[in-house]
Amino acid sequence: MPELAEVEVVRRNLQRWWEGRAAHQVCVFDEQLLRQTPPDALTEALTTPLTKAGRRGKYLLCHFATGQVLVLHFRMTGKVICSDVAEPAYARLSWYIEGQGWLVFKDQRRLGRARLLEADEFDAYEPLQKMGPEPEDVTTEDLQNACTDRRLLKTALLDQSIVAGVGNIAVSEIFWRLKLPPRITCGQLDEPDWQRLVEVMPQYFEEIIERSMADEILYLEEGEMEDIFEVYGHEGDDCPRCAGEIKKQKVGGRSSYFCETCQGLSQ
Ligand SMILES: [Zn+2]
Incomplete structure (x- = not known):
């Protein structure tokens, strides 16, 4: 089960693989991962440049130039990897970054979630609003x-x-x-x-x-x-x-x- 450290490792990888770049192709294999987010809206966001890979607690926050934020929550077995193929085992969502390969949200147990928020929704997003300080900031x-x-x-x-x-x-x-x-x-x-x-x-x-x-x-x-x-x-x-x-x-x-x-x- 992911804790802060695993999510931070993925964040550092995404920073390296994805920041400053936009996806050229997006494949949604499992809409259950997206819940409230329509696949079209997600595809549109992913094809704009990622400005920052951030993190709060166990949530990975992908910030786009549009102000939108894709919130990734890995739950039990979710993770993002970089792959040569679009659909490795347990792939739920993949997006192609030129010069890097396919970034793949993999999730064996299918409990992970990806949710796209508009800028104002992100500011009011309850799980983050209610979250205490990070371990490095807590007094x-x-x-x-x-x-x-x-x-x-x-x-x-x-x-x-x-x-x-x-x-x-x-x-x-x-x-x-x-x-x-x-x-x-x-x-x-x-x-x-x-x-x-x-x-x-x-x-x-x-x-x-x-x-x-x-x-x-x-x-x-x-x-x-x-x-x-x-x-x-x-x-x-x-x-x-x-x-x-x-x-x-x-x-x-x-x-x-x-x-x-x-x-x-x-x-
Ligand atoms: Zn001892």
């Missing part, structure tokens, strides 16, 4: 103001209205870096803990983006992904820091991975 005050004492820190960080783009994998990895127990509540953090949290979150994402950079992102669910995590998916392994055992436990309804020795379970 201790933002977090403390949004978190109640009894709320699990994990649940708070997964709330996109508090901080954008943090997913379940990131939570386990960030907690491990900070030596925080998986069930810590917001009220159990002291001021230095909050300070370290806002420092470590963007560092974590920057490192994971660097480790994930590739022309095609791979998801854990696809089983081909290189293991780039310290604890996530490592149940039963030794902790890379203290050689304690990595455990897996449901916290806030989703699996947390943690070291039972060095992540302060006494709290």
Whole structure:
């Protein structure tokens, strides 16, 4: 499942492949991907130059010279790749960029979405309006103001209205870096803990983006992904820091991975 890092990798690729250029040909293979957007309107937008490949949280934002924005949401298995052919396996939408090849929105599970917004619709687009700051911009005050004492820190960080783009994998990895127990509540953090949290979150994402950079992102669910995590998916392994055992436990309804020795379970 894509988190901020995977979407950012695709954004950097699109910047390289597509910015400043317009598509010459567009093929819509699966209208379910488009939902409210008529294929003709999408084709018209794609054949104007892309001015900027942007991102907010887990949303990829393709800005056109017309002021329109194509919002891509990858959900479970969506991604954009660059291909020699218009219709590789699981292709839902393809557009041809001269000198690069076919940019293909691929999606095995078909849960991804592409929606074209006019400039005014984009300004009012609710999922982005309600989204909290990016991890690199969030402050201790933002977090403390949004978190109640009894709320699990994990649940708070997964709330996109508090901080954008943090997913379940990131939570386990960030907690491990900070030596925080998986069930810590917001009220159990002291001021230095909050300070370290806002420092470590963007560092974590920057490192994971660097480790994930590739022309095609791979998801854990696809089983081909290189293991780039310290604890996530490592149940039963030794902790890379203290050689304690990595455990897996449901916290806030989703699996947390943690070291039972060095992540302060006494709290
Ligand atoms: Zn450990």
